[in-house]
Amino acid sequence: MTPESIEAVQDALAAEHAVIWGYGAVGAAVSDELRSVVVMVEATHRSRRDATADLLRAAGAEPVVAQTSYELPFAISTQEAAVQLGEQLESGCAASWRHVLGRTEEAELRRTARDHLIDAAVQAMRWRQTAGVTPASVAFPGQ
Amino acid sequence: MSVTFSRRRLLAAATLTAGGAVTGCTGGDSARTPTPSPPPESLDPLEPILTGALALVAAYDRAAEFFPELATRLAPLREQSAEHVLALQLALAVPTMTPPSPAVSTGTSAGSGTGLPTGHPGTSPTSAPGASPPVDPAAALAGLRARLGAIRSATGQLCLTTTAERAPLIGSLTAATACHDLLLA
Numbered sequence: 001m002t003p004e005s006i007e008a009v010q011d012a013l014a015a016e017h018a019v020i021w022g023y024g025a026v027g028a029a030v031s032d033e034l035r036s037v038v039v040m041v042e043a044t045h046r047s048r049r050d051a052t053a054d055l056l057r058a059a060g061a062e063p064v065v066a067q068t069s070y071e072l073p074f075a076i077s078t079q080e081a082a083v084q085l086g087e088q089l090e091s092g093c094a095a096s097w098r099h100v101l102g103r104t105e106e107a108e109l110r111r112t113a114r115d116h117l118i119d120a121a122v123q124a125m126r127w128r129q130t131a132g133v134t135p136a137s138v139a140f141p142g143q
Numbered sequence: 144m145s146v147t148f149s150r151r152r153l154l155a156a157a158t159l160t161a162g163g164a165v166t167g168c169t170g171g172d173s174a175r176t177p178t179p180s181p182p183p184e185s186l187d188p189l190e191p192i193l194t195g196a197l198a199l200v201a202a203y204d205r206a207a208e209f210f211p212e213l214a215t216r217l218a219p220l221r222e223q224s225a226e227h228v229l230a231l232q233l234a235l236a237v238p239t240m241t242p243p244s245p246a247v248s249t250g251t252s253a254g255s256g257t258g259l260p261t262g263h264p265g266t267s268p269t270s271a272p273g274a275s276p277p278v279d280p281a282a283a284l285a286g287l288r289a290r291l292g293a294i295r296s297a298t299g300q301l302c303l304t305t306t307a308e309r310a311p312l313i314g315s316l317t318a319a320t321a322c323h324d325l326l327l328a
Contacts, residue, residue, distance in 0.1 A: 094318070101310035107303040114302045114314050121318035122325065135219030137326055139226040141318040142311070 001059040001109065008103035009056060010064050012113070015096035016049040017066035019089045025072055026089070029082035034130070038086070041123060045093070048116060055112070083131045090124035091142075098142030117142050188301055189309070192316075193231040195297065199290045200224050206283040209276050213283065220323045227316055234309055284327050291324040 001009070020042060027038040053063035076082050097120060100113035121141030128136040203221035207214040277283035298317040305313055 098311045098314055101302065101314045102307050105307055110303045110310060114299065114317060117314050118318045118321050121322055125322045125325070135223070135326075137220065137223060137319060137322040139223040139319060140230070140312075140315040141322065142315055 001061075001106065002104070005100070005104035005106065005109060006056065006059055006061045008100045009052060009059075009109070010061065012093075012096040012100050012116070013049065013052045013056065014064050015093050016045055016052060017064070018070055019093050020045050020049060021066065021070045022072070022085060022089045025076045026082045026086050029076045030079045034079065034083070041086075044119070044123075055109075080131065083127050087124050087127035087131065087133075090120045090127060094120035094124060094142035096142075187235060188305065189231055189235050192294070192297055192301065192313075193228065193235065195290070195294050196224060196228045196231055199287070199294065200228060202287055202290055206277065206280075206287060210280045210283055213280050216326075217287075220326060223319060223323070227319065230312060230316075234312060288324055288327050291320050291327070295320040295324065 023038055023042040023045070027035050027042070030038060056063045073085070073088065074081060076085055094117050097113045097116040101110055101117070104110060104113070118141075121138075124138075124141070125136045128134075200221060203217050203224060207217050207221070277286055295317055298313050298320060302310055302313045302317055
């Protein structure tokens with residue numbers, strides 16, 4: 001991996017850390033039914049975080065660590081706000097992985113970033129569907 | 144570093160069709176083509192993607208026309224697909240600083256399995272002149288999903304090999320197409 005691609009992957013890892021933290025706030029503000037969804041989605045991000053850290057170590061880089069605390073973009077006091085945050089978390093995640101695509105020429109890293117972009121885009125769409133937002137898709141996920 | 148303009152390629156291709164001079168400059172030739180036209184393998188890999196995207200927009204319009212009850216559901220997907228067309232056209236209009244790699248180019252020649260419908264742009268069982276329209280809304284949706292699947296496959300593959308400049312756009316198209324497919328499920 002080039003220094004440029006390592007930097008981009010580090011940024012994506014930092015985003016995953018933030019997303020995992022953010023889902024803690026989301027889970028605390030939703031119904032039991034939605035919380036089980038949050039748990040599953042958060043687990044996906046945790047394993048992606050771990051895989052990304054492994055990728056960086058294999059490239060000789062020390063993976064960035066999570067911050068001790070993050071700032072919420074808005075108060076999460078209702079389920080509606082929590083679902084909206086979920087969508088924003090996934091959109092931000094999509095943007096990070098989309099950014100990696102433009103910072104590497106390696107097919108395997110492109111594949112990884114592409115797949116994470118797709119997963120984040122789909123999950124963002126699921127949150128919009130949960131919120132009743134239409135259309136549930138966006139034209140350029142991650143942009 | 145070479146700069147590739149798709150317009151140059153199109154002009155050269157038109158000359159190839161008109162003069163057939165790719166076999167060389169023999170005596171008595173009209174000499175309209177002082178240089179041989181580029182071989183088909185130098186086709187910009189975005190061209191077949193654009194063809195598929197245009198055909199998809201047309202398919203959305205046909206489905207909404209035949210089955211107005213689908214129109215509300217299809218409209219936002221159709222609009223987003225039209226935005227994809229514009230983005231692809233813009234990307235094709237920008238001169239690229241590096242030529243497509245041979246591995247990419249040969250993979251996009253007709254019939255090589257890019258996953259896109261082969262044949263003339265817009266041609267499919269449901270769009271060929273005189274072809275029968277989709278039987279019912281379910282068939283129309285199935286047809287749209289088939290197109291989306293092919294586009295997702297083609298853009299997903301291109302994402303791995305295209306330039307770093309184009310990869311983010313192609314990645315977004317892959318992701319959007321995956322989402323659209325799920326919305327029509």
